[in-house]
Amino acid sequence: MKIETTSDQALGYPAEVMGWGRYPRSHSNVLPIFSPREAERALQQRVGLTLLGRGQGRAYGDAASNSGNVCLDFTPSDRFLGFDAKRGLLHAEAGVTLEQILNEFIPRGWFLPVTPGTKYPTLGGCVACDVHGKNHLSISNYLERLHMLLADGSYVTCSPKEKPDLFWATTGGMGLTGLILSVELRLQPIESSYLRYEGIKANNLEEIFRLFEESETCPMTVAWIDCLAQGRTLGRSIMMRGEFARKADLKTSARRRQALAVSHNPKLIVPINFPAMSLNRFTVAAFNAVYFGKHPKRVEAIMDYDSFFYPLDSVLQWNLIYGKPGMVQYQFLIPSKHSFEGIKTLLEAISATGKASFLAVLKKFGPMKPQGPISFPVPGYFLALDFPVGNGEILKHMERWDELVLKFGGRIYLAKDANLRAETFRAMYPRLDEWLQVKKKYDPNNVFVSDMARRLGLLSPGGAVPKMKKSKLGTRGK
Amino acid sequence: MKTVLILGANSGMARALARLTASPAVQLILAGRNTKEMEKTAADLEVRGHGPKPFIMAFDAQATETHEKFWSQVLAKVKVVDEVYLFFGQMHPQAEAQKDFHLAEEMLVTNYVGAVSILERVAATMEERKQGLIVGVSSVAGDRGRRSNYLYGSSKAGLSAFLSGLRSRLVPAGVHVLTVKPGFVDTPMTAGMKKGLLFAKPETIARGILKAVKAKKDVVYLPFFWRWIMLVIIHIPEGMFKKTRL
Numbered sequence: 001m002k003i004e005t006t007s008d009q010a011l012g013y014p015a016e017v018m019g020w021g022r023y024p025r026s027h028s029n030v031l032p033i034f035s036p037r038e039a040e041r042a043l044q045q046r047v048g049l050t051l052l053g054r055g056q057g058r059a060y061g062d063a064a065s066n067s068g069n070v071c072l073d074f075t076p077s078d079r080f081l082g083f084d085a086k087r088g089l090l091h092a093e094a095g096v097t098l099e100q101i102l103n104e105f106i107p108r109g110w111f112l113p114v115t116p117g118t119k120y121p122t123l124g125g126c127v128a129c130d131v132h133g134k135n136h137l138s139i140s141n142y143l144e145r146l147h148m149l150l151a152d153g154s155y156v157t158c159s160p161k162e163k164p165d166l167f168w169a170t171t172g173g174m175g176l177t178g179l180i181l182s183v184e185l186r187l188q189p190i191e192s193s194y195l196r197y198e199g200i201k202a203n204n205l206e207e208i209f210r211l212f213e214e215s216e217t218c219p220m221t222v223a224w225i226d227c228l229a230q231g232r233t234l235g236r237s238i239m240m241r242g243e244f245a246r247k248a249d250l251k252t253s254a255r256r257r258q259a260l261a262v263s264h265n266p267k268l269i270v271p272i273n274f275p276a277m278s279l280n281r282f283t284v285a286a287f288n289a290v291y292f293g294k295h296p297k298r299v300e301a302i303m304d305y306d307s308f309f310y311p312l313d314s315v316l317q318w319n320l321i322y323g324k325p326g327m328v329q330y331q332f333l334i335p336s337k338h339s340f341e342g343i344k345t346l347l348e349a350i351s352a353t354g355k356a357s358f359l360a361v362l363k364k365f366g367p368m369k370p371q372g373p374i375s376f377p378v379p380g381y382f383l384a385l386d387f388p389v390g391n392g393e394i395l396k397h398m399e400r401w402d403e404l405v406l407k408f409g410g411r412i413y414l415a416k417d418a419n420l421r422a423e424t425f426r427a428m429y430p431r432l433d434e435w436l437q438v439k440k441k442y443d444p445n446n447v448f449v450s451d452m453a454r455r456l457g458l459l460s461p462g463g464a465v466p467k468m469k470k471s472k473l474g475t476r477g478k
Numbered sequence: 479m480k481t482v483l484i485l486g487a488n489s490g491m492a493r494a495l496a497r498l499t500a501s502p503a504v505q506l507i508l509a510g511r512n513t514k515e516m517e518k519t520a521a522d523l524e525v526r527g528h529g530p531k532p533f534i535m536a537f538d539a540q541a542t543e544t545h546e547k548f549w550s551q552v553l554a555k556v557k558v559v560d561e562v563y564l565f566f567g568q569m570h571p572q573a574e575a576q577k578d579f580h581l582a583e584e585m586l587v588t589n590y591v592g593a594v595s596i597l598e599r600v601a602a603t604m605e606e607r608k609q610g611l612i613v614g615v616s617s618v619a620g621d622r623g624r625r626s627n628y629l630y631g632s633s634k635a636g637l638s639a640f641l642s643g644l645r646s647r648l649v650p651a652g653v654h655v656l657t658v659k660p661g662f663v664d665t666p667m668t669a670g671m672k673k674g675l676l677f678a679k680p681e682t683i684a685r686g687i688l689k690a691v692k693a694k695k696d697v698v699y700l701p702f703f704w705r706w707i708m709l710v711i712i713h714i715p716e717g718m719f720k721k722t723r724l
Contacts, residue, residue: 013672032665035488035518079518104525
């Protein structure tokens with residue numbers, strides 16, 4: 001009953017803050033942002049504390065943590081500010097989730113132009129991570145304008161034409177250039193909310209690469225890969241291709257009448273932290289063997305968008321199955337030139353450690369123009385794997401894999417990262433200096449900082465080095 | 479078309495209630511201090527296609543001298559107001575308000591004097607028309623003065639007592655008065671409080687309010703368990719209660 005207020009009410013309440021992987025954990029103040037005025041007040045009253053915009057906390061690692069400082073929780077800023085039905089241009093506050101957009105706009109015949117594998121993140125978070133999905137380009141390619149609040153308290157609008165340096169540094173900039181208040185996003189028109197799905201089994205890595213090369217023109221592709229397969233079957237996988245079904249593609253008239261249905265798939269909830277032991281290499285290998293064994297060479301189906309884009313969302317809080325120590329995701333990209341060799345080498349290295357990955361996803365990015373300076377996508381192939389943190393041994397393996405990724409000119413996706421070293425990161429992102437110059441221009445005193453920024457050196461050169469209180473639970477693997 | 483006036487439309491609970499109330503058959507009037515923010519809420523409701531664009535009117539609870547004019551402007555705009563929801567309220571931390579009377583005064587003037595001032599005018603109109611609904615958002619904090627929050631609590635105690643009397647007065651006129659007593663809610667007002675299991679989302683409270691309106695309740699605690707918590711708290715003998723740190 002006792003009302004506990006912090007000494008300065010404007011800077012929120014103390015809380016344990018973590019990403020989707022539940023590793024690492026941190027302690028900071030969280031200030032809910034209902035309107036930009038509260039963010040403005042935080043800028044005025046922060047007295048030496050650093051700030052960081054935060055959404056639903058769906059990035060895996062420490063991207064949205066700010067130990068000993070303040071996280072601005074934008075989830076209450078969830079209003080739609082305008083919709084141009086002719087162009088499908090949506091203007092929404094940063095805290096709107098992808099799910100809210102889908103529920104509201106699918107019935108009107110519009111879908112997200114890009115979506116990650118979950119519909120629960122906020123729009124602002126998606127822009128900050130420049131997320132990608134099953135189609136070929138990241139979200140920055142579909143943005144008309146960003147409306148931001150900068151470190152100096154000014155409200156600005158940026159776009160590829162207006163303040164392009166700020167725009168490109170913000171897409172993929174992990175929230176460190178300023179606060180994203182609202183986003184103007186171009187939606188894509190759809191005739192139905194169903195997809196024509198095609199699943200093709202590939203027996204090894206050569207086969208799946210060939211399938212990707214053949215699928216260049218297919219709007220959406222991704223492969224589910226068995227990381228425990230070795231030798232001849234290394235890289236055995238299932239290619240999943242899809243495109244939005246036209247109304248005429250829907251077989252039954254009932255479906256055709258409900259072509260723009262919003263999915264309400266039943267949700268399972270993982271109630272508590274699973275015993276960390278329940279996922280080990282034997283259970284995962286058994287699962288994979290059954291899954292691949294049962295999958296025919298080729299299947300075709302009409303699938304609702306929830307099943308196609310968000311298979312894991314049907315298990316709310318699936319992250320708890322990795323037990324209390326949490327999980328890490330390892331997502332790396334090898335540029336086109338060395339893709340096959342690089343992916344093969346890493347798969348062998350990962351397979352050799354015997355670390356089970358429940359989920360592994362392989363995908364190709366086709367040709368694209370250069371994106372933001374520290375945005376993840378470049379032409380090539382990427383692989384994403386989940387690992388339980390367990391006793392922390394995995395983190396040492398990951399450091400060795402980082403070296404291999406770097407050898408092939410590859411990179412790690414920051415939205416998933418919790419473990420990269422600053423030197424390795426710098427070598428992976430050759431345009432980092434370009435980004436740092438923009439950071440220096442718009443946030444010279446490092447007002448916007450995250451635990452990831454401290455770890456990777458995403459700080460304004462010459463600016464004050466912000467303090468970080470050592471958090472009790474935020475133990476890193478080293 | 480039903481007309482609904484929301485006073486303190488920028489509050490977290492008001493925003494949630496506006497989303498649930500808006501429909502093609504409802505004309506909303508959003509009233510509050512920050513018109514720019516209300517415009518965003520109005521845009522949201524319009525994009526969602528819930529109904530006609532809400533009217534936006536500047537309203538300052540503390541400036542009681544402006545309330546007469548405000549109310550006549552509302553009536554000039556919509557002729558009849560069917561429902562009034564009062565959400566505005568101010569809370570400063572007890573320790574700060576103890577040191578600076580100005581902060582205590584601000585709470586008393588906003589939460590009590592301001593509410594009485596505007597609702598008396600609303601009541602007079604509805605009494606004459608013999609129809610209407612008044613929902614006043616008070617607080618569990620008004621049920622008993624506690625050392626950790628009695629300055630805010632007493633302003634809400636005043637509001638609760640006022641609403642109770644108003645309800646009785648308006649029974650003959652057939653006007654329904656609902657007193658809402660929320661516990662802790664995730665809103666800008668509680669931004670500085672440590673969140674725990676007792677905290678509810680504004681949407682939960684808004685749904686509870688609409689349910690209580692439908693059920694013609696007089697007083698509703700939201701979420702429901704606060705009724706039992708407060709029942710215990712108000713029955714602790716004063717001799718004991720004064721020594722607690724609540």
